[in-house]
Amino acid sequence: MNVIVVGSGIAGLTAALHAHESGHVVTLVTKGALGDGSTGFAQGGVAGVYGAGDSAQRHARDTMDAGAGLSDEAAVSILVAEGAARIAELITRGVAFDRSPDGQLLLGREAAHSHARIVHAGGDATGAAISRALSYAVRDTDITIVEEAFLVDLMIVDGVARGIRTLIDGASGELDADAVILATGGAGHLYAHTTNPAGTTGDGIAAALRAGAAVADLEFVQFHPTILDSSPAFLISEAVRGEGATLIDSDGRRFMFDVHPDGELAPRDVVSRAIARQAAAQGSPVRLDATMLGTTMLARRFPTIDRVTRERGFDWAREPIPVTPAAHYLMGGIVTDLDGRTSIPGLFAVGEVARTGVHGANRLASNSLLEGAVFGARAAAALVAPAPATASTPVRAWRDDILPSNHLAALPFSRAALQQLMWDHVGLLRTDEGLAHAREVIRAWRAGLDASHSVADHEDANLLLLADETVSAALRRTESVGAHFREPALIGV
Template identity: 50%
Template sequence: GGMGQLYLNTTNPSVATGDGVAMAYRAGAEVTDLEFIQFHPTALYLKKAPRFLLSEALRGEGAYLRNMEMSRFMAKYHLMAELAPRDVVARAIMHELGRVRAKDPVVYLDLTHLDESHVRRRFPRIYKTCMQYNVDITTELIPIRPAAHYAMGGVRTDLDGRSSLPGLYAAGEAAGTGVHGANRLASNSLLEGLVFGARAGKKMRNELKAPAARVAGLPPAAYSNGPLSVPVDASINELQTLMWNQVGIVRNANGLKEAVERLKHIEPQVARPHSRREFEARNLQIAGLLVAQSALAREESRGAHYRTDFPDHNDVKFRKHSVVQAEKIRFE
């Protein structure tokens, strides 16, 4: 499925390591639109807690966003204030975090002005989850930060899930159908999984009647007989920190170029995997490099992809999908 584990902060589970995209790319398939990573603006930010997603519905019910000075700030960034689109809210929060000299700054989601019983009834799961970490959302401010949430791109497929590689299908978050454009709307990924999963299943059933396509596996030299040169968790942490800082919510050419070079340097550290975790690290390195290269090539801002050096759309050159195959990138 997804690749949220590319980033230091993510709402995704630990298995979202870009395996589908990386394996398909290694096999020779086209991948598309990988620069479009959606960051959810409001995820719980406590050191010992997962980055639990705090739904937009909270802001829809009237929750405020406050900075560390306790000021509401969203009206400075968008006419819709707290109800602005996800990418706008996420960038605004990152700007507010950057203004603060605190070691580990946060912003806050504030529901304390809302009726307590209504909040508990309306958001029982969020209430219970936050209470597990000793945060009563009806009486206390909730510390939050943005977190990587969804990949709009993936293995390039048609509307039946067929990739550019004969016999290889993809559906769900691993696939790049183009239906989400540059910025997915909330809940559309569930519908995508149901629709394209069913369509791909039907097509695959028919294709089983044909001779099976053969895909080359990794050569024996790609497998390790001993430990990696750098502990795998250290390599993953280095990669996640790099991606968060340079290929995250706000991007520019210098940061993206640094990310591309450092990700290439990480490759030897994970090049001969043996365990499951080491294979995940290898796949993260491949997926991260593809995201960074695609983001560097798209010299504009569009949807979830925002560059300070190219802050506007460029429809003439880039109202197109990015496509990467065999280390070559194009727009079409």
């Protein structure tokens, strides 16, 4: 088969390698350079190595608990059952995970994990190590690599995915295929504050929506609790809290145990909301205190964070550093089965762009890299067994059934305005009134948006489509669960 893989994070690179090794002709298309994307920024590690007293069953239970009971049990079972093989494969492909002097893999612990089971590389540079090794592996094959190529749309022929439309250096083009695997990541740039690199504008999900693919759980957006409160956004890994760092208020008091019995190691949604509320109440950022870990340990275990915080003027070995939440990961996406198949025959989705069901309402820390590796491999294996065609109705690109009110239609659109609207009303803390207002503004902007020509134009259209779908999903889910939190009145963040 001729297979196109779109995206070059851990999910896309794994899918491309496995498809190539199975004898398929593979073309890997990536928006930036090979290996660009969120994977390279991942600090914490890959969950799935079990020490004494731990097991895959315990990992599955932690995943289900973090997902607020909405994770798909079958998908979680596959994740933890196949995780060890995928981690071993990463080692074989050249990822040098950190080890003790006697050669044992060093295991870290992060929030909502009941045991230390997370392997890491370079201390806090796991994603970079994985991206580098898998990119080298891909370049060492005859996989065709197309860089700096923007995904405009999917090519659907008789209900089957048969390729993609691209924009490269301003020129439109088409690439034919027997199957397409989307691995384009999430949509962090829906929000004013995000850990995601600039290219995460929801392109794959938007293209799948326009083609009529089923999506789900877009309301579940995970906000990472601890981003250094200094521009540009820089993530302070959850592993820092796993090693013993604490969150303190303006008086130096730990406040997380007022909110959850697990304190700083509560699920991410709980910690993020607590930080936002505390910061609003005291009128200043919450601080992360890692001073008890000492200069030597911080520099050895977290060399990247240590370097960047010092470059920003913070000596985190001597004083607590200010932190704030930011949009980090999308639990929802294109609905897939356990082999990455979507509702459109010939179209697969893996990684953050997919809704496998693993994450439920709130992703367990360090499960994302694992999911990308596990389901990237499964999708490649499923290429020999396409699912039968199913009917689908394409989503219209423009909402001409929604008539915006005059005052909203006059509001000027900009990406920054959209991101602030989403942050204010579709972020950590949501209300009926705020969600309804956001949807009305978004639909007014969509109705007035000009045709897309440049990459930026297409990105704006994709972000608006994703924003519309996200806020609509949030309005439909009236109960608070996991990362989706409804309350009577907004609390400023």
